[in-house]
Amino acid sequence: MPRPLMRASSNEHRVAIFGGRSNPALANKIAEAYGTTLGDLSIRDFADGEIYVRFEESIRGADLFIIQSTHPKADNWMELLLLIDAAKRASAERVTAVIPYFGYARQERKDQPRVSIAAKLMANMLTSAGVDRILTMELHAAQIQGFFDVPVDHLYGSTVLTDHVRQFDLDDFVVLAPDVGGLKMARAYAQRLGVDLALIDKRRPRQNEARVMNVIGDVEGKDVLIIDDIVDTAGTLTRAAKALKDHGALKIMAACTHGLLSGPAYDRIENSPLERLMITDTVPLKRPSDCIEVVSVSNLFAKAIRHIYTDRSVSTLFTD
Structure with missing residues (x-):
């Protein structure tokens, strides 16, 4: 008798962890704490300053985690957006932006006339690039999580x-x-x-x-x-x-x-x-x-990535 067809769960997709150039030491530590190595990635600058990114291995169907802090310069933001776009175009199943430091979080409200709400703009750009999930740490204001239309997992440095x-x-x-x-x-x-x-x-x-x-x-x-x-x-x-x-x-x-x-x-x-x-x-x-x-927060981020990949609660990592 033939075996019934079983619907594949999301956890059957392989996990793939990549790191941008903003904080390579932390990216490597997170991958090591997870028990893997960073994926093969090419990032370079053209002569005029434009950034070029390419995933050097297949990520089709992967549960993808891109580690990139977004402290100044603004190139760190641009690099992350390009990596997300490239990952979606390469048919990654899910793309999670792992942003240990979320830049522009201190500009999260309109407290003066004629100023930008930069944190909301950053959230809009990440969503437009195609990100499926955000994993970050110690946002300057917790309400920034509400700027996103995708799930946000918020870790605490404490x-x-x-x-x-x-x-x-x-x-x-x-x-x-x-x-x-x-x-x-x-x-x-x-x-x-x-x-x-x-x-x-x-x-x-x-x-x-x-x-x-x-x-x-x-x-x-x-x-x-x-x-x-x-x-x-x-x-x-x-x-x-x-x-x-x-x-x-x-x-x-x-x-x-x-x-x-x-x-x-x-x-x-x-x-x-x-x-x-x-x-x-x-x-x-x-x-x-x-x-x-x-x-180092590498072990905490590695645990959070594992919880996301296996559809477990992330909040249990920082509750006594």
Whole structure:
């Protein structure tokens, strides 16, 4: 008697992981943690700066994951869009953009007249390119997930950073939010670590400039961990560290998911009261520093890719 025909499940498609040029070290680590190697990919620049991409192996019917952080330059965005377009035209079954750092996420609202909502524009371009799913980490504003008409899996840097912080002595330890906007994130760290919470009230006279006004909470004679999602020019971070030292804090550390470290950031950090800045490898370091410690998120992304591929919940990766 002939066997009945069985409908193939989506999990029978092979998984294929590729990495763009924005963060090759992390892409290789994710593939290794998954138990595979990156697929063969050609990317080059024409003389005029145009980007050319080509998948050097068949991806027909594959469950495809493209790893590309989208920090500046804008070429990182363009490269990702071209890779998605090429993958769809090569008949990949599903294309997931793995974006460890989602660039332009800080421009997620129209808070002034005549400005762009850049985060929404980026979401529109990804959708137009044909992406089927987004996997990203620590969006500057969680509501950006609503800009997409495709599923978004949102990971949290705190998942790996809190595990790393637990190696320190947490007696007389305080978690601090550098501004009101970071209070929810800092509270999550404080709850996971079982420590007290403090806050800095500040005023920002212009972009990339912050003025510390007041420390709310008891930090005198205590070690303090400053929490933020992004450290860019490090002005907010180092001013917060100085204010904490002026208020009698002892050892001052910081944990930030995305280390952009632009402009004077390195000099500010190295000349500040900060003893240690812990960041993840969502964005590659411009140069090493004795004050900066990198914690890899490769294992977390590899687990998330496996959960997506096998149609399991991703949220279980960051719930206690």
